[in-house]
Amino acid sequence: MMNVQYSVGQSKPCPVHDFALFATLGDTFSDALKVVPSDSVEYAATDTIYSAGVSAQHIYLLRDGYVKLFKTTASGKDQIIRVVKAGEIFGFDGLVDIRYNHSAMPLKHATVCRIAVDNLDMLGARRPEVERLIMVRCIKELQHADERLLELGAKRSDERLASFLLGWCNAANRWTPLILSRLEIAQLLGLTIETISRLFAQWKREGLLEEKQQAIQILDRHKMKQVADSNV
């Protein structure tokens, strides 16, 4: 572990049971979790949480910030698979495989709580509940992946960007911090920086979208939805 900064000490216990995700399992699980060694780790923008191909020893819960999961082609192009938001879990390849099949890095900054896969055994009888939880999350993620496959495979650049923005700014008519750079948006949508930039410029001109500082606001959500489904 090189560029990893522990938030307080080397192994600060992580209050996993505070999180809604794990809270659904009830108190018995929370109690059980207190037995499981877990620690809190903080990452800066340039840190790598884990790399594809590396031994998959931990399962992660994102406490604060955003994390991008991505894969890299043989020719060096990155494709962002998913953007993880606070409260979500990621990196559960270790439950099945020896190695991670993708890489994980923060967007800007991230605080995670991680549990060693080996230590999951300590949960004893509660373990099936964890697996059920992960199964549920996994199916949800699979549905999300299906949707993204549809976007990458069957939609034009403007449709892709529009539906990404709609998903990102889930609050209507409010400023939403855009954590991703143009490059990261491009890598997420399978496009180039320039294409993203041009679409932004066009939509700003048309009064569809506004941007100030690092934040954006969708001015005409209805029209943006039309663009996303190409009902123009």
Added chain:
Amino acid sequence: MMNVQYSVGQSKPCPVHDFALFATLGDTFSDALKVVPSDSVEYAATDTIYSAGVSAQHIYLLRDGYVKLFKTTASGKDQIIRVVKAGEIFGFDGLVDIRYNHSAMPLKHATVCRIAVDNLDMLGARRPEVERLIMVRCIKELQHADERLLELGAKRSDERLASFLLGWCNAANRWTPLILSRLEIAQLLGLTIETISRLFAQWKREGLLEEKQQAIQILDRHKMKQVADSNV
């Protein structure tokens, strides 16, 4: 259930435990499964197994043939999410959601065994093992989806087709039946019929690929791999 033909009777019990996938759970599970109502259903090429948005009541095990899972855009374009092969399970949206989030149809022909989600409860104490099994399958599928996202988002048409063909013809230098039509390959790779056709023609000319009847053979697997990773 309209265009559904039951293989023998209305509810022929399905020997689920014969399948490698479930066999991993051991004999106790096989015994338990005999209690669970499941039936075998046969579909022709034009039948629909289930449609996106429909109530997700069954979980399926493909016994014979191939099944395509796909989503449709608002404008009517289909994107094939995954091609299911014999022995694999699909349609487990019902474990989490009320409705299927994608549609399922056979390629040519399919025989499935299905279990009502409600009846999975009958497995009682053995249920955690089923959930673990599904979790494992689900993670595997997620990894597969990640790979496909990389292909659709970051690769050119020739790279996509080449890596699809390499995956499809896993046996080296042997004739492999190509179950998919040009249209279906196009819908899988996010391309058009014409593009697929042109690449096939080019590779046949170059002696990379051969096609007779409904079968194909990769003549130069090494070179095909180079195309897939654009090491040209």
Added chain:
DNA sequence: CGAACAATTGAATAAGGTCAACGGCTGTGG
């Protein structure tokens, strides 16, 4: 303040899509 980096914009190019015509196979009905 200047160096590095991020975003914008324009012009040229390439990749793939669209449109259209044609060939070939299959299955059906006279």
Added chain:
DNA sequence: CCACAGCCGTTGACCTTATTCAATTGTTCG
């Protein structure tokens, strides 16, 4: 048994979309 319709695949010419290349501006950070 043949003729023909219908479907699938092929091929060519053209067009659209998005990428690439390049120059410029804006932004952030030491």
